[in-house]
Amino acid sequence: MMKKKYLGLIVGYLIGMEVVYSQNQKDYTSKVPQTTFSNTLKKQEKELKENALLKRFAQSRQELSVDKHRPFYHFISPEGRLNDPNGLCYWQGNWHLFYQAYPPEDPRQHWGHAMSKDLINWKDLPLAIYPNPESKVFSGTTYVEENRVIAMYHGTDAGTMVAVSDDPLLLNWKKLNDGKPVIALPKPGEKLPYNVFDPNIWKKDGVYYTVLAGTRPIGPGGKNMRAEFLFKSSDLEHWEYMHPFLEDDVYGLVGDDGACPYFWPIGDKGKYILLHFSHKSGGKYLIGDYDKQRDKFVVTDGGNFNHGPVSRGGVHAPSAFPDGKGGVIALFNMNSGKPLGGKNGFSELMTLPRLLTLDEKGRLEMKPVGDIESLRKDKVEQQNVVLPANKEIVLEKVKGDAMEINMEIDLKKSPVIELNVLRSPNKEEYTRIIFYKDGGYPDKESSDRKGRYSAIAIDNSNGSILPNVWPRVTETADVWLEKNEPVKLRIFIDKSVVEVFVNDKQCISVRTYPGRDDSKGVSIIAKGSEALLKSIQAWQMKSIY
Template sequence: MQNHATRHTVLGCLLTGILLSPSVSAQESRVSKVPFFTFGTTLEEQEKQLKTNPLLKRFKVSSQELAKDHHRPTYHYVSPEGIMNDPNGLCFWQGRWHMFYQGFPPEDPRVHWGHAVSTDLIHWRDLPYAIYPNPEDRVYSGSTFVEPNRVIAMYHGVGSGSMVATSSDPLLLNWSKVTGKPVIPIPKPGEKLPYNVFDPAIWKKGDQYYCVLAGQRPVGPGGKLIRALFLFRSPDLANWQYLHPFIENDGYGMVGDDGACPYFWPIGDKGKYILLHFSHMSGGKYMLGDYDQVNDKFIVTDGGNFNHGPMLPNGVHAPSAYPDGKGGIVTIFNVNEGKTDKTWGRIMSLPRLLTLDENGKLLQEPIGDLASLRSKKVTLAETALPANQEIVLPTVSGNALEMHAVIDPKNSPTIELNLLRSPGKEEYTRILFYKNGGFWDRSEVKNVQYSAISIDNSNASTLEGVRSRVPETASVLLKEGELVDLRIFVDKSIVEVFVNGRQCVAVRMYPGRNDSQGVSIRAHGSPATLKTLEAWQMENLFANP
């Protein structure tokens, strides 16, 4: 497998191009109605063109209008216009991070790949749409592979099959589709194939390209469908040979899961691999294991979830990922909405860095220059938490916060933090830490008792039409006597909680009151101690788009 951790920035696109003609014939009916532009090949040319690009001017106006929504986030990425779905093709090229996503342009709301660029994974700059539909009807999910002289995107083209496109300019503004047609076509009417043609992940081993296509096989209990990925190989990106199903020993999925939005890459320094993916039943997931490069099989040895309940509402959706060049994997998810909104809805999670601990277990922590967003800071000294007494923290409040809390639960079975709390507690979002309240791990000789972290948004909103989520609850392993270390990010309609660098839970919520900004803490059953708490107000990235 070749290392594709080449690095790159993104600045923009502009008009050297031509508006595509309206559709007339069956072939032309797939031509996008969104203005299309061709850009120069140098960074200087591209930056000059971007300054007058009509799409970017439109995005600015749209962003300013959408920013009036009380629930729109201030430091989580969201589309500058319209709704948004899966992140796609995350990559690092010539010093900049590029994130693509499923965008829905207003004049042609079929999926196009939206595009944003960042040097720090936090401050994202919008660019014009990158990949337009045609011959495919919609540009769906896929991944990228970076070579020294180009970026390769492989994605699912709805109605056509697997598509491959390449770009080599400084800001990845100009894309060319290999062969101009699907390289792995969907089956013809009546044709039966031994594989599904769906979301792909691409990599390279030796002088051959490889990809897996997501899907299902009817080989579960009673012939039920279970997750599957199908392996292909190509010498040139244009001609692909089907090999076989890729996964073996997969015991980490639900019956009915599929392997959508996959990403496959090495992780850590001990030869392990990770396969990130999405289930239309149970949200974001991962598998860890060994890559048998002789037989081209992925032997699964571990796995888990990024979403800990149903996909909808308010849950963590699909991943897009790319290596950090140091053995870790950077990943971003889209997070689903919990209310009907025709103008916007889904947002991106904060970027996470995935690594492995000394025992091969997955670690995850926020990554990116979050510190640059911090403004007013409040620090609380050590505070005793009497049993069964809610303590309101009067100096800590806000709906766009970063908090770092270290807690000694002592003998308390449950520590409760309430965020986005109105003064009369008409609205509040609960974070609950259950000491030794998670699953028993009985997979090895030595049984281990986990703790659990939970977010409950059932009292988060008094608004009509807002849907609550079954409490999002995940197990997390703490060592005997280890303090609870919480990094909490609150951003208008999302809360993300990282626990001791080992687990993360994220949920959307929609407070209806302007005064739902308070914070309180409570130790259940037995006293505990809040060792430290730091809180920062977070700047609004979208105040001046």
């Protein structure tokens, strides 16, 4: 009888605490309409045709298409702005992209949602995850199991949240742990040995793991540097803190915070990559060895996707998922190079997806991925164009503001090739792409220490005559080329975006905003000595909307 009495008291106490907890929580229910969909593909497709939110998205896309800086083939939100991409994954024949959306009637972060068969042609879907009990649905990742997809994300004013979906198009999401955070924010005055921030989820030996992003005062003079805090769980609801995850990490800046982490195997030699974001220096990565006995990530290499300060037109946060062949597919959002403007505040957008792989020396390589070719039209081609020293050659047949340009250049003895895109006829506006042969850092890491990296740069300081555009500090990145390797540039121009891939090894991306309607030209200059433009192919690009 006593045991039953005390059991009753305990149950009553817990119920009371739950009532108090519920009373203390604000109601963050979204003002955006939410629909529960059927669980079969045929019914879902029928319901989507009549979905009011999707009809609204379609109308909004049409209205916003008049914005001259709104891209044709880079993903943008159907209405309002977007921020971090979240939880890129492949499920039942479709790629799914989630992202922080700001619906106009309730501009707190929700998880927006789009899907694609080919990573290029995206189809809008209704919002996926809505706030409540969290005030905003912040960044997170997904993990695909045989029978469901798990989303783990940061819920503002709540903590780490977990939601699951198992329907064909991932339209219905259920939050676990009765909708409460699975790793709670610290109570007022509580000091924890970890931060509760952006999570990443994976599975090892039947156990779920996550790292939460943050910082620790481990830098010079006790300054903060990035850290990733490791937890494990057997059921997704009860998580045990283990320890800081990174070891031998010397590839960051003081002040980097390791946000938006994505941890995946890469290559065929047992390496792993940790993509992440710094609120100081933008998109970054670490490569290393996953010590599964000690549950540590031992860092052996690292680098940047963004090559300068985080803001003003640079590459922002990643989202990534394995391609099933040893590579990792990643895309990023790009932040704005001007104040928010236009209807619903259009600003950020997504980069093209990139396939990340490792070369024979373990260096990260990247190239565009997806059915880009499906967008090409009106091809223009030239061969063997001699580039006299220091003379600007205007490529009269190559012009446009939504284009793909592929070119191969034999630099011969020229140290620098400069390409001007989005160029007005008299160069009132132009964005410079510069390739510096052997102009990067010396190779001091290899055993023979021979050679020097080349460098690729984008300078948009002359990209716009508009008064409200912020030029970006010149974006410059190293790229390794062998001694006689020709330079192969693949350039994507899309209204306010320029992305340049070099020999499938490096990529730099910048926002730029021409103000003139005639800023569509292309020119090329070989500095110092003659060079040869061996080939150039250019296409106009169709809109994906």
